Amino acid sequence: MIGRLSGPLSPRNRIGAVVALLGGLVGAVGVGLLWATEPELPGRTHLGFGALVALCLAWTAYGAWTVTCRTPLFALDRVIAGWLAVTATGLLTAAAIAIAAVRGTWVGLAGVAVAVTLATAAVAILVRARARRAALLRRRRELEDRGDPS
DSSP states (O other), X not given: OHHHHSOSOXXXXXXXXXXXXXXXXXXXXXXXXXXXXXXXXXXXXXXXXXXXXXXHHHHHHXXXXXXXOOSOOTTHHHHHHHHHHHHHHHHHXXXXXXXXXXXXXXXXXXXXXXXXXXXXXXXXXXXHHHHHHHHHHHHHHHHHXXXXXX
């Protein structure tokens, strides 16, 4: 019964993990190559490229870990993906606010609105993932406490 609570990844989740791995890897290589070919950029642009490469590598690591994990995850993969999404959208929101403050145009405000919407969705996904993980762990503890052999 405990193994059935959260077994190895379903084919759908495994495909999602492979997409995260490959997407992150392609993104890191693409942004890294672009960054390497433009050495005369301002400091904050270098910082932006570095943040993008770091986020892409984080998604690559997440995808690799999820694909190679052979034990029940009890929704830990969803929590980690939620935190990555919150981090990425938080950085996007901060950048959008900074750009809107400097430029002061309605396009900048529209960018902030989009970023805040994405960040809100990421937080909702994280909250849902944490609740699912807590429910699975609670159920596992109940089954272990009962000593149920099934």
